[in-house]
Amino acid sequence: MEKKITTLLFDLDGTLINTNELIIASFLHTLNHYYPNQYTREDVYEFIGPSLLETFSGLDLERAEEMIEHYREHNHLHHDLLVEEYEGVYETIRELKERNYKVGIVTTKMRKAVQRGLLKGRLDSFFDVVVTLDDVKNPKPDPEPIELALKLIGSSAEETIMVGDNSHDILAGKNAGTKTAGVAWALKGRDYLEQYGPDYMLENMRDLLKIVES
Incomplete structure (x- = not known):
């Protein structure tokens, strides 16, 4: 199961x-x-x-x-x-927190730039862990950043979804043993992401709310 x-x-x-x-x-x-x-x-x-x-x-x-x-x-x-917000992202992350899900960020950006982006997107108060390029030796698609995030957040790969817009995100999730979700609004397009076999494809970030409750 x-x-x-x-x-x-x-x-x-x-x-x-x-x-x-x-x-x-x-x-x-x-x-x-x-x-x-x-x-x-x-x-x-x-x-x-x-x-x-x-x-x-x-x-x-x-x-x-x-x-x-x-x-x-x-x-x-x-x-x-x-920098702009994506429709549905703020509301979805807020609701996930309200439902007591653990949420984190795993990025190849440096921490200073990450903090600025989170402030611009009104997302700075939500995340339990933020793993940046400063924190690891091997960035995505290596599993190290995801494994560090899971260690810090106290979760297992089997109960986690990694969400991203790039092959590095999907492959890092697979390498770490998590479920993976691609976002259809990725600049490189849905077809580009689907070739890496994500478990889910999100048309809007709100789709996650149905997925986690299924």
Whole structure:
């Protein structure tokens, strides 16, 4: 018999808050600085999901840290102007807490940026645990961040769903042994996510309320 779901872990960018335009703008700003007129908007989609170190190291190992700083400077400057809420997210997370579910965040962002995003999305008071890139050696899709979140929150993988908009989220959940849910509003699209075999596909975050009670 399957364990009842008690715990939900969420990616942040593209899942709980709409940072797509901010991320795309920050990548284009950085890439056009180092590689003028070589990258289009669509070209940067593949960079969304992995850590910045992974992405920029793949482009230029020697200048990766410099490129990360260039990206973050633009990202921080334009954060509040470009970040938006997703319909249904705030209400769903609030209701999950009211129903006494454990909720956490597992992200490849640094903690300072995560806290700013949570404030912008009005979500800063809800989460029992927030695991960021600062807390682990191996980011998603490695299971380490999810395993750390479960240890801190006091839950098992069998009673947990990992929710995200990227392959790294789905694969990390599978590697850690949790259930997984993809979000249909992912920038890369439903078809992209479905090829990684999530257990659930959410049309709206509110769909989670039915899933956890089933």
